[in-house]
Amino acid sequence: MTIGSHLEEFHDLPVRVFPSSVKGPKGAAQLPAPESVAWRVGVSAYESDEAWEEAFARFLASVDTTKVRALVVGAWSDAYDSGPEPVIEALVAAKDRLPALRGLFLGDIVMEECEISWINQGDVSPLLNTFTALEEFGVRGGSGLGFPALRHERLRKLTVETGGMPAEAVRGVAACELPALVHLDLWLGTDEYGGDSEVADLAPILAGTRLPALKHLALRNSEMQDDICTALASAPVVARLDVLDVSMGVLTDDGATALLTGQPLTHLTTLDLHHNYLSAEIRDRLRDSLEAEGVQVDVDPDDAEQDEEDDGTVWRFVAVGE
Incomplete structure (x- = not known):
């Protein structure tokens, strides 16, 4: 897409x-x-x-x-x-x-x-x-994107849309002091298009100390979506979110299971996992465990596609790459 x-x-x-x-x-x-x-x-x-x-x-x-x-x-x-x-x-x-x-x-x-x-x-x-x-x-586009750490007193919503967000820019955003920020949306992308960050680069965001007002966190469109979900399963920032968005990426049963077995998510209003590679069993478990508690769960696979080589190698893709 x-x-x-x-x-x-x-x-x-x-x-x-x-x-x-x-x-x-x-x-x-x-x-x-x-x-x-x-x-x-x-x-x-x-x-x-x-x-x-x-x-x-x-x-x-x-x-x-x-x-x-x-x-x-x-x-x-x-x-x-x-x-x-x-x-x-x-x-x-x-x-x-x-x-x-x-x-x-x-x-x-x-x-x-x-x-x-x-x-x-x-x-x-x-x-x-x-x-x-x-x-x-x-901002849209990751090639050459620079986002050094800064402080901004009034910013409430920050969106970075990329097919590959450079690790230096990810670390810069994570190091920003944004006391009023309510909504953060990062499209992390793939290594093929410059998205060379690791989960460790997101540590300050997951800790939430620089983002005391954050209520909507989207870490999405990533080929490391499973690792992100594993980290979110115990991340302090999750406890005060209303919306958690891990959609558009290469999310498999491993990442979803980490979320299900991690810290409680029943306080959320929305959990967005659309565009995923989950089994029907895991999608049902997510709905059954969270929708009964009033959480809106978007877990439909949408247009997520994968290719399989003759040797059995499976290729899965983020929603927005090139």
């Missing part, structure tokens, strides 16, 4: 594409109220007539950006070959033009523009260090 559709909603707002035809304040009459939508600014990923920074400059000139609450960065020129550093620089330079910004997503790029593991990313910390009032931040 790949990502085939752009975000339709972000930061609880409908996404509105800023059109290429709008130039300056005279065109603003055709646009919605600045605070009513999440604005998507992007250009063609292939041979664009306009650089992303130019499109953003038009946006700044056409919209009352003092009221903009959410911004979605779409494709920049040659995202498969160039990183977002000029995009990040343009956003940082516009800080004073965006005082109400509370949601920012970097890289709403779909497969027709650039496959997720071919998106060139960069160090995203300047955005978080600049926009200190952000409540939600998301």
Whole structure:
């Protein structure tokens, strides 16, 4: 599975594409109220007539950006070959033009523009260090992704979508001080696409000491899903979660059994394991043991596929890879 559709909603707002035809304040009459939508600014990923920074400059000139609450960065020129550093620089330079910004997503790029593991990313910390009032931040693409440890007082939701999240970036996120964070969603991916982290890299997240407000934890889209579940079975952070999401990865009976035989999960409102490689017996055990306690369990295998070689070798795949 790949990502085939752009975000339709972000930061609880409908996404509105800023059109290429709008130039300056005279065109603003055709646009919605600045605070009513999440604005998507992007250009063609292939041979664009306009650089992303130019499109953003038009946006700044056409919209009352003092009221903009959410911004979605779409494709920049040659995202498969160039990183977002000029995009990040343009956003940082516009800080004073965006005082109400509370949601920012970097890289709403779909497969027709650039496959997720071919998106060139960069160090995203300047955005978080600049926009200190952000409540939600998301980024897509793991190649070249930098996420050094930082402290952010206001961030409530953090999403990192990759087909392979570099271990250094995983360790950076895990070392962040995010006292207000309620929702953390990491797509860890596969080694084939740069996802070289180990469960040990997640230790500070599993301990939960730097994330005192965390209620929704997603560690998913991983080829080491069994090892993650084994660690979660005794992780201190689990006891105060409402939602635990270990979906989209290579989850087998071993990982699910570790969850079932580990610490209690009956306090959860939701346990998400969709896209899995579980036996019918284990899926039934999960439902029987948790749904009776009021836990919503998503354990359907969905489109999880596997290949078997002539020698009996079985290949299983995360939901979103290349």
